[in-house]
Amino acid sequence: MGLAKLGFLYKTLVLEHAKQPHHYALHLPEGSHQKTLHNPTCGDTVNVAVQIRNGQLQTVCFNGQGCTISQAVASMMTDELTGRSVDEARQLIQAFLDLCMGKEISPAMQRNLGDAAVMGTVAEFPARIKCATLSWHAVQEILMQNDC
Secondary structure, X not given: XXXXXXXXXXHHHHHHHHHOOOOEOOOOOOOOEEEEEEEOOOOEXXXXXXXXXXXXEEEEEEEEEOOHHHHHHHHHHHHHHOOOEHHHHHHHHHHHHHHHOOOXXXXXXXXXXXXXXXXXXXXXXXXXHHHHXXXXXXXXXXXXXXXX
């Protein structure tokens, strides 16, 4: 894909998810595992909730405030992690974090990341990496802290 098309796709997806975030919940579900993370550099705050049943992330939702990237990526993340097994979620989280750091990931993993795969371009802007990875780190911490 040409750089102009990739740039257009990036802008389009980020703006779409930021304006109408998927799985945004004013009130996070009771009984869910929750984690709040802050990015003091940008002022982002993300609150993530995950409901896990039978080894599967049944519900993944978020709320918070911050820059366009942090909110858009949280929306993309909820789309890709909802319904996944804990093991699949862990693999996708690591793949996304690697992608944002400029590391190569397999084409299959890129497809599994859906819209979030476009965020690989954030590696070119180190100051924005934390914005893009904040919500993914929150789910990663939920999975680690709850022995999932």
